[in-house]
């Protein structure tokens with residue numbers, strides 16, 4: 001969907017910050033009750049890329065010299081806005097001139113969060129190359145699959161993960177020099193060795209309709225899929241983020257980043273978008289609870305985009321630990337469900353901190369809902385806010401396909417200029433996820449109240465959410481079935497207080513009934529997947545329930561599991 005198509009036809013009167021429900025009973029469509037106002041129009045100019053858009057909004061030169069964009073929480077190293085701008089241009093020039101990276105080439109980035117991460121993202125985007133990112137804890141075979149699927153021409157890797165890229169044969173440069181003294185080319189060398197050349201001098205500039213990134217998500221079905229996001233998608237979400245910072249008076253906040261920038265949540269905030277607002281971010285390379293508490297105190301952190309396990313940790317441990325969280329002003333939450341009980345407990349323990357749950361997907365290029373005021377967030381405690389400006393939604397009856405009014409539960413469908421183009425090379429999944437009118441079927445069971453606040457009830461799609469990361473049961477089942485002693489298998493989510501959910505496998509053993517133990521099954525899967533995807537419990541069963549069409553009836557196994565848990569508690 002182009003921006004031009006999107007901008008037509010909406011003549012309703014919006015009041016910024018208000019929450020009329022925006023529901024049109026004639027069409028069954030919910031419109032955002034918010035608008036961007038005259039200052040923050042999503043740019044319609046076709047010849048515009050994400051990096052140029054972001055860099056045009058950095059603080060002015062006289063401020064950029066001293067204004068700090070990033071601080072490494074471990075080393076206290078700082079990057080000013082001026083240094084950031086210089087590094088991005090120098091790296092873009094190095095990638096273009098020394099390595100011949102051109103518009104449309106896919107660059108695979110494999111690294112934990114680092115001060116250089118945003119520079120790499122913005123440099124890649126500025127020359128029209130396509131960014132694809134991955135979790136550095138993914139296994140060699142998961143990484144190999146993504147390299148092949150995305151068609152990566154070049155990889156950029158942290159030294160620790162290089163060995164996983166070697167078998168792919170893709171030329172790789174390192175983010176920094178390894179301690180071993182390996183003499184591979186590094187990003188640091190490119191930044192030091194190349195003078196910025198104005199991006200306008202480069203041939204074939206990217207436009208809004210070009211692909212900017214391919215981020216891997218499990219989508220509503222099956223295994224990992226490449227979510228194709230355009231520059232138009234990023235420019236739209238960054239415009240909304242910039243607007244959000246103003247609306248919530250967060251310009252002078254000190255942000256803490258531990259959410260990974262290889263996912264859309266971290267990428268949109270910390271890899272790209274927040275620089276437009278001139279804010280300062282304290283960056284943690286790896287998450288560790290006590291290090292986080294120290295960083296909050298040392299750097300007087302005021303704003304944390306977080307995920308539910310971290311909020312649970314704050315509630316359970318921080319209030320008992322001798323730590324100073326007085327600088328905190330706001331904690332938001334995304335990526336996985338946050339219970340009303342936990343939200344209420346958080347507010348009780350940290351009454352000076354605003355708690356703002358949100359909702360978003362990789363397929364919507366990040367956030368789709370927001371709370372503009374704390375008053376609203378408190379009054380609608382189990383909700384994740386109202387639609388962001390420019391978003392429309394439908395609640396669709398799962399049986400009849402009918403668009404439903406407030407308080408009726410159905411599948412949430414979204415439309416906005418941030419919605420992905422497609423799943424890379426997967427027409428079937430794209431057609432199953434985006435309908436012919438551009439509606440994205442989220443796979444989440446939701447309802448709106450009469451004021452336009454969204455409530456997530458359950459997941460229709462069969463994804464497991466472990467620590468805010470997606471785990472696709474089908475991927476684990478395929479691995480289980482490759483074991484010679486496993487006849488059949490199904491994987492379901494089991495609720496877990498700390499991680500949200502853990503993957504549990506039901507396994508039908510082949511021939512010798514005592515041959516295979518729970519631990520052997522767990523180890524077999526653990527050897528092939530990233531740690532967050534590990535099967536953490538196994539139960540043996542005589543047959544997996546399947547529909548006549550042979551589809552696994554996971555709901556039946558979930559009911560069985562719940563019953564077993566109740567029995568074991570008695």
Ligand SMILES: CC(C)(COP(=O)(O)OP(=O)(O)OC[C@H]1O[C@@H](n2cnc3c(N)ncnc32)[C@H](O)[C@@H]1OP(=O)(O)O)[C@@H](O)C(=O)NCCC(=O)NCCSC(=O)/C=C/c1ccc(O)cc1
Pocket residue numbers: 136137258259260263264265266286287288307309310333334335336358359360361362366367368467468469531532534
């Ligand atoms: C901070 C968390 C919650 C916890 O970190 P952790 O404790 O280090 O755990 P990890 O999950 O990183 O690591 C899991 C496992 O990997 C292991 N590990 C760790 N680093 C290593 C290593 N380098 N080598 C090898 N093993 C290792 C680690 O030991 C552990 O192993 P195990 O004990 O077996 O579970 C971390 O899980 C985390 O950042 N989760 C968030 C994921 C996330 O951002 N998802 C977003 C998806 S996008 C989305 O949904 C968008 C929504 C959105 C919503 C609203 C909005 O407004 C906008 C957007």
